[in-house]
Each structure stands twice: as structure tokens, then as C-alpha cells.
Amino acid sequence: MGSVMMEENVVSSAGTTYCLDEAVLCKLIRDAGFTPAQRNNTYDILSLKTGDDAPDRQVKDWSNHRAKRLHVESVPVNAKAELTVSASESKNV
Secondary structure, eight states: OOOOOSOOHHHHHHHEEEEOOOHHHHHHHHTTOOOOOEEEETOEEEEEEEEESSSSGGGOGGGGGEEEEEOOOOOOOOOOOOHHHHOOOOOOO
């Protein structure tokens, strides 16, 4: 499985607009027969999500737990972009 990212620009720039939170990721991992765990960059286990306080076990009603919007397009579709190029003169002394 992937991860919950703090800041994500590449995938959202490609058009992805929804993301999964920690509770959904834990549920998907658990439903697949595995134990969700938090790991660091070298894959050391920081915590296992096994108790009643696990994010997926805190959700009471999955029908109300929806994906959250990650990216909101704020530029109108018909907007025009303008490019301004300037050059400054530098002298070598």
C-alpha cells in the first residue's frame, strides 16, 4: 500500500483530486488480511495499528467516511496565462 503524504504535488498535478486518509488505508490493509503499521523511511516499524484505537477502528459509520478532496482547481478553464520575460544587464569588472 501507499502512504499518507504530507505534501503531494506530482499526482495532483496529473489530475488526481481525491486521497485516502489513514483510516481508509488501515481498513484496506486489514481487509486484505494484513496488519497495518506505520513505518519510517527505512521501513522500520514505528507502530502497529492493532488496538481499538487504530484509525480504522475509530470509524463508526463507513458510509459517512468519504474520500477528501486533495486538489481544488482554482483557475477558470478559459483563463489565459501571461508570460513576462525580463533580462537585466550585468557588467563584468
